[in-house]
Amino acid sequence: MKISSIIRNGLVKENPIFVQLIGMCSVLAVSNSFKNSIGMSVAVIAVLTLSNIVISIIRKFTPDKIRIPIFIVVIATFVTMTEMFMKAYMQPLYQALGIFLPLIVVNCLILARAESFASKNGVFKSAIDGLSMGLGYAVAISLLGAIREIIGAGSIWGISLFGESFQPAAIFVAPPGAFILLGILIALYNTFIKKRFAE
Amino acid sequence: MNETIKLGLVLLLVAAIAGGVLAGVNSVTAPVIAERERQESFGALLEIFSEADDFLPIDEALLAEITASNSFVTEVMEAKKDGETIGYAMKTKSGGYGGDIITQIGINIDSTIAGIKVMQQSETPGLGSRIVDEPAFAASFAGKDFTSGLAAVGSPTANNEVMALSGATVSTNGVMAGVNGAIEAFNSFLNN
Numbered sequence A: 001m002k003i004s005s006i007i008r009n010g011l012v013k014e015n016p017i018f019v020q021l022i023g024m025c026s027v028l029a030v031s032n033s034f035k036n037s038i039g040m041s042v043a044v045i046a047v048l049t050l051s052n053i054v055i056s057i058i059r060k061f062t063p064d065k066i067r068i069p070i071f072i073v074v075i076a077t078f079v080t081m082t083e084m085f086m087k088a089y090m091q092p093l094y095q096a097l098g099i100f101l102p103l104i105v106v107n108c109l110i111l112a113r114a115e116s117f118a119s120k121n122g123v124f125k126s127a128i129d130g131l132s133m134g135l136g137y138a139v140a141i142s143l144l145g146a147i148r149e150i151i152g153a154g155s156i157w158g159i160s161l162f163g164e165s166f167q168p169a170a171i172f173v174a175p176p177g178a179f180i181l182l183g184i185l186i187a188l189y190n191t192f193i194k195k196r197f198a199e
Numbered sequence B: 001m002n003e004t005i006k007l008g009l010v011l012l013l014v015a016a017i018a019g020g021v022l023a024g025v026n027s028v029t030a031p032v033i034a035e036r037e038r039q040e041s042f043g044a045l046l047e048i049f050s051e052a053d054d055f056l057p058i059d060e061a062l063l064a065e066i067t068a069s070n071s072f073v074t075e076v077m078e079a080k081k082d083g084e085t086i087g088y089a090m091k092t093k094s095g096g097y098g099g100d101i102i103t104q105i106g107i108n109i110d111s112t113i114a115g116i117k118v119m120q121q122s123e124t125p126g127l128g129s130r131i132v133d134e135p136a137f138a139a140s141f142a143g144k145d146f147t148s149g150l151a152a153v154g155s156p157t158a159n160n161e162v163m164a165l166s167g168a169t170v171s172t173n174g175v176m177a178g179v180n181g182a183i184e185a186f187n188s189f190l191n192n
Helices: A001-011 A024-029 A034-060 A064-089 A089-100 A102-106 A108-116 A123-154 A174-194 B004-048 B060-069 B135-140 B169-189
Strands: B053-055 B073-079 B085-094 B102-106 B113-120 B151-152 B161-163
Touching: A001 A123, A024 A034, A024 A089, A024 A102, A024 A123, A024 A174, A024 B073, A034 A064, A034 A089, A034 A102, A034 A108, A034 A123, A064 A089, A064 A102, A064 A108, A064 A123, A064 B004, A089 A102, A102 A108, A123 A174, B004 B102, B004 B113, B060 B073, B060 B169, B073 B169, B085 B169, B102 B169, B113 B135, B113 B169
Parallel strands: B151 B161
Antiparallel strands: B053 B073, B073 B085, B085 B102, B102 B113
């Protein structure tokens, strides 16, 4: 597989959120503000890329029967590291992400890439795949976070946009708003972007 | 049989390496986290006792006695102003909906609450997390008289009523448990 198609797969064609619909739990829960979305994106990109690299390195020594526990140990290690670093150096973000940071361990996006890509491909390609899939996730969750914050709270990155008189549609920062908006975004994706990849 | 042992050993090796790496990272980040928590803790103390000029840990034997009989209180500091004790700042740990809630509670020596601040929590974002997101919640404790006990109600008016968050009963109760634990410790050991 060519590098360019790996990148395109991760970002658009096989976008983990809009197309594969995996790893949705954190996407729906954390995207209530743009800032949280970016924070979550950074954590997921870091964990996904690093775990892909390590799993690709050890793929030849990993016995097939116990590959899943080994993948989970590797992923959990990186998640815990990310958690420790965030707690030490990015305390407010650590607070905001709360339980969803450690839950990256069971995010099926990470395990899916380990199983379907990193365990079968070389280190460099796996790194690119992790980065692209992570960016695909980041694009989706950031878009969701930005729109939810603008409509639902009338602000972006915590900065008020429309002044005091603006009455935000609070449902968009609540969980139902995430589902509604995600549905709309997927519909738009299917209408305008998907057909470009139709064979 | 042999294969099972081999697989077990491989997994053991992977887990051991992971553990070693994490221990390394932890040794770097743990002091930073501890220092940050200490600073935040002192900052919270000042937020609660704005008049105090010094905070001193209480006698260790007394603290041991308090923690032995009280399952919530973990830390007690004396708030001093011009050498006089004006109150006690206690750190409590109580169960919430999503894990432990660590609350810093200030108690004035005249049996009123100086203030509270939730230091650490992992409650449901948007629901239970309002114990920190809504400043009015913590603010509703300040100045309240607890001689006859505190009550959490929807819209507090009386001098022994604090705010209960609707939709976050377990989280509210978690904080209340810590506050009542601190009151209990104050009444039994420190109020003289």
